[in-house]
Amino acid sequence: MIFDPSIEEFFQKLGQPKKLKRGDSLFSMGEVPHYLYLVRTGLLGSNILAESGSELLVRLFAPGQLVGHRALLVDEKYHSNAIALQDSLVLSVEKELAVESLQKNSKFCFSVLKMLGKELAFTENRMMSLTEKDVTARVAEALIYLRELYPDYKWTRKEIAEFCASTAPTVIKVMAKLEEEGYISQKGREFHIIDREGLLQVCQCEP
Amino acid sequence: MIFDPSIEEFFQKLGQPKKLKRGDSLFSMGEVPHYLYLVRTGLLGSNILAESGSELLVRLFAPGQLVGHRALLVDEKYHSNAIALQDSLVLSVEKELAVESLQKNSKFCFSVLKMLGKELAFTENRMMSLTEKDVTARVAEALIYLRELYPDYKWTRKEIAEFCASTAPTVIKVMAKLEEEGYISQKGREFHIIDREGLLQVCQCEP
DNA sequence: CGTTAGTTTGAGGCAGATCAACTTTGGTGG
DNA sequence: CCACCAAAGTTGATCTGCCTCAAACTAACG
Numbered sequence: 001m002i003f004d005p006s007i008e009e010f011f012q013k014l015g016q017p018k019k020l021k022r023g024d025s026l027f028s029m030g031e032v033p034h035y036l037y038l039v040r041t042g043l044l045g046s047n048i049l050a051e052s053g054s055e056l057l058v059r060l061f062a063p064g065q066l067v068g069h070r071a072l073l074v075d076e077k078y079h080s081n082a083i084a085l086q087d088s089l090v091l092s093v094e095k096e097l098a099v100e101s102l103q104k105n106s107k108f109c110f111s112v113l114k115m116l117g118k119e120l121a122f123t124e125n126r127m128m129s130l131t132e133k134d135v136t137a138r139v140a141e142a143l144i145y146l147r148e149l150y151p152d153y154k155w156t157r158k159e160i161a162e163f164c165a166s167t168a169p170t171v172i173k174v175m176a177k178l179e180e181e182g183y184i185s186q187k188g189r190e191f192h193i194i195d196r197e198g199l200l201q202v203c204q205c206e207p
Numbered sequence: 208m209i210f211d212p213s214i215e216e217f218f219q220k221l222g223q224p225k226k227l228k229r230g231d232s233l234f235s236m237g238e239v240p241h242y243l244y245l246v247r248t249g250l251l252g253s254n255i256l257a258e259s260g261s262e263l264l265v266r267l268f269a270p271g272q273l274v275g276h277r278a279l280l281v282d283e284k285y286h287s288n289a290i291a292l293q294d295s296l297v298l299s300v301e302k303e304l305a306v307e308s309l310q311k312n313s314k315f316c317f318s319v320l321k322m323l324g325k326e327l328a329f330t331e332n333r334m335m336s337l338t339e340k341d342v343t344a345r346v347a348e349a350l351i352y353l354r355e356l357y358p359d360y361k362w363t364r365k366e367i368a369e370f371c372a373s374t375a376p377t378v379i380k381v382m383a384k385l386e387e388e389g390y391i392s393q394k395g396r397e398f399h400i401i402d403r404e405g406l407l408q409v410c411q412c413e414p
Numbered sequence: 415c416g417t418t419a420g421t422t423t424g425a426g427g428c429a430g431a432t433c434a435a436c437t438t439t440g441g442t443g444g
Numbered sequence: 445c446c447a448c449c450a451a452a453g454t455t456g457a458t459c460t461g462c463c464t465c466a467a468a469c470t471a472a473c474g
């Protein structure tokens with residue numbers, strides 16, 4: 001993820017540090033937003049749970065990423081939960097201060113705008129993948145993305161499943177197939193990407 | 208859709224009008240963005256086509272909405288097509304001028320930021336719906352949204368299907384069921400929503 | 415080592431896609 | 445105004461990818 005100097009500077013100056021332990025919640029669905037956050041270290045994830053009970057890992061936040069900006073801008077309650085997947089450090093700035101700064105400081109505002117643009121592009125692409133591609137392609141895509149987003153994190157099959165809108169058993173079966181075909185290797189709960197190029201082919205939905 | 212005075216003013220002052228006939232393309236996948244657009248009248252849609260051949264109606268643009276801002280901000284090529292679903296009028300501003308204005312005019316920038324935030328929220332909700340809900344719920348949701356977005360437009364079953372990531376035959380079957388249950392009425396190619404409340408219930412994925 | 419959380423496997427079922435044939439609609443030109 | 449035709453809608457039969465469920469296994473951690 002690309003760090004934006006102007007956003008970093010803003011939080012450096014005005015942000016209050018907040019430590020989160022793995023599993024801690026930053027905010028929950030339905031709450032009213034009071035802060036804008038920036039991830040410093042660690043990893044957060046935002047998920048929505050459907051009426052059916054199944055969860056979807058909507059977005060992941062690595063260091064350098066803003067959290068809570070959408071709800072803050074739209075002036076609505078949070079529609080997803082944000083939890084720490086790892087021990088993390090975030091900086092927080094009060095909503096009023098953040099909004100005020102965005103309105104006054106056009107350089108800062110433009111930086112946030114660009115970041116939001118990237119997220120929208122990413123989300124639209126994901127929507128496309130999730131709706132049009134088969135599980136194999138979705139899992140392959142997820143493996144590459146998740147591995148590269150956070151190389152050291154031990155992704156569980158369930159998390160991978162929630163990210164690609166599938167289920168743990170299915171992810172396991174697909175990963176077994178991908179291993180057999182030489183794209184990845186698995187030892188214990190870890191997995192490694194052996195043939196990134198090949199996997200990318202798989203993402204394009206082979207016949 | 209909410210019109211933002213500051214965005215309207217900007218395009219009022221600097222925008223070049225451009226007329227589109229139904230079916231005309233505003234831009235296509237892979238092209239380099241040169242303009243920022245604002246829809247004045249009519250209706251545009253952006254779609255992505257998968258390798259499999261199936262299309263997804265990613266987003267719809269009614270009057271007051273910006274088009275092309277994402278690709279412009281992210282500085283990438285378009286990843287979707289934008290076509291006029293109806294005869295439309297859009298205002299265009301050159302990319303450089305738009306970017307410059309965003310960087311200088313923080314009020315304008317903040318307006319665009321808010322609009323982008325809304326779109327991101329909308330897209331995330333849609334991603335959720337498309338991946339977690341069954342066809343019936345998705346069609347019900349699509350009917351409400353599409354009807355309210357543009358009450359006079361004669362949506363085809365195929366367009367509805369592309370919007371809710373399904374197929375025409377399935378949409379037809381679901382609509383027949385919804386009619387039978389008294390939620391909607393159909394005469395010829397038109398449909399009307401009779402029981403909006405009931406339909407909303409259906410969206411929440413009844414058992 | 416015991417306990418819990420995560421993983422693996424196989425059997426079975428079903429929602430919804432696909433396909434193809436048929437009908438209706440509505441716009442167009444003779 | 446009617447006949448025509450392309451585009452859109454409709455229907456039923458069939459098929460399949462993936463989910464579901466449940467049971468057994470394995471890793472990791474105190």
